Amino acid sequence: MDELVDLHLHTIASDGRLSPTELVNLIASKGVKVAAISDHDTTDGVDEAKRAAAALPDLEIIPAIELSTDIPGDEIHMLGYFLQYEDEEFQGVLRNFRKGRLERGRMIVEKLESLGKPVDWERVQEIAGDGAVGRPHIALAMVERGYFKEPKEAFYEYLGRNGLAYAEREKMTPMEGVELLAKVGGAAVLAHPANLEDLDTKVAELKEVGLVGMEVHYAQYRPETIEYLVGVAKRHDLIPCGGSDYHGLGNTGEQEPGILGPPMESVERLAEVSKKLAKSL
Ligand code: AMP
Ligand code: ZN
Ligand code: FE
Ligand code: FE
Numbered sequence: 001m002d003e004l005v006d007l008h009l010h011t012i013a014s015d016g017r018l019s020p021t022e023l024v025n026l027i028a029s030k031g032v033k034v035a036a037i038s039d040h041d042t043t044d045g046v047d048e049a050k051r052a053a054a055a056l057p058d059l060e061i062i063p064a065i066e067l068s069t070d071i072p073g074d075e076i077h078m079l080g081y082f083l084q085y086e087d088e089e090f091q092g093v094l095r096n097f098r099k100g101r102l103e104r105g106r107m108i109v110e111k112l113e114s115l116g117k118p119v120d121w122e123r124v125q126e127i128a129g130d131g132a133v134g135r136p137h138i139a140l141a142m143v144e145r146g147y148f149k150e151p152k153e154a155f156y157e158y159l160g161r162n163g164l165a166y167a168e169r170e171k172m173t174p175m176e177g178v179e180l181l182a183k184v185g186g187a188a189v190l191a192h193p194a195n196l197e198d199l200d201t202k203v204a205e206l207k208e209v210g211l212v213g214m215e216v217h218y219a220q221y222r223p224e225t226i227e228y229l230v231g232v233a234k235r236h237d238l239i240p241c242g243g244s245d246y247h248g249l250g251n252t253g254e255q256e257p258g259i260l261g262p263p264m265e266s267v268e269r270l271a272e273v274s275k276k277l278a279k280s281l
Helices: 020-029 046-054 088-114 121-128 135-144 153-159 174-182 199-209 223-235 264-279
Strands: 004-009 032-037 060-071 074-081 187-190 213-218 239-243
Touching (some): 004 020, 004 060, 004 074, 004 264, 020 032, 046 060, 060 088, 074 174, 074 213, 088 121, 121 135, 135 153, 174 187, 187 264, 199 223, 213 223, 223 239
Parallel strands (some): 004 032, 187 213, 213 239
């Protein structure tokens, strides 16, 4: 059997609901051998996950991140692997993004109030704890208020990109994301790309600035979508990556961590890229 790899996981450091230690114990119990902690705009969960995994000889934790970046009319999530996340300047950039998340969160909550679906901003912050505030935290507060049964329902009418309460925040471009990652030796990988318009053109452009991989084995995709993405990755010589994108939010149909991921060879290729990037720093 192939060894289980999951390169896309969230913790309470952003909008996941398990602590890094809880997540590490859960994936270890499922037999996962390599896992990347890839929270939104933060690496704060990585050290705890590594400490928890240190007691487990069969599980390797890869430091990672999922950056939110902007393109006209849509957004692109850029994953980074094996990055030197302790870098002070890098952490400063991330702190700024998280400040933008706070302001945007407050704006969304204000819009919800005017739409007759009030939630307490204080409660949203409590739910987020020390984590990077995201729309799922607001969705959880809406569920608590009884507006919906589960968080994903809050996205249909209110929190999704075309939702009534949606608000924007300052984000970098995908190119800037790739470049930011390169500066800390991070191998840049395009996240869940299936719905992006004109994927071939986008991928070609991003590859020019240093993109090395693309999510293919993504748990929420159907086999035919994965097959299509395998083809795109091959055409552009990109490392096929992927994982569960587990959050533990309690949505029906949410995939369990470790359920799908790329072959171990992809992990080795990402490590190679990162090593080369680090040498040129
Ligand atoms: P944010 O980082 O605040 O932009 O929120 C992005 C997160 O919200 C994603 O990582 C998902 O966890 C969640 N999300 C985004 N769109 C949806 C959706 N349509 N349904 C359910 N969850 C979503
Ligand atoms: Zn998320
Ligand atoms: Fe994402
Ligand atoms: Fe994610």
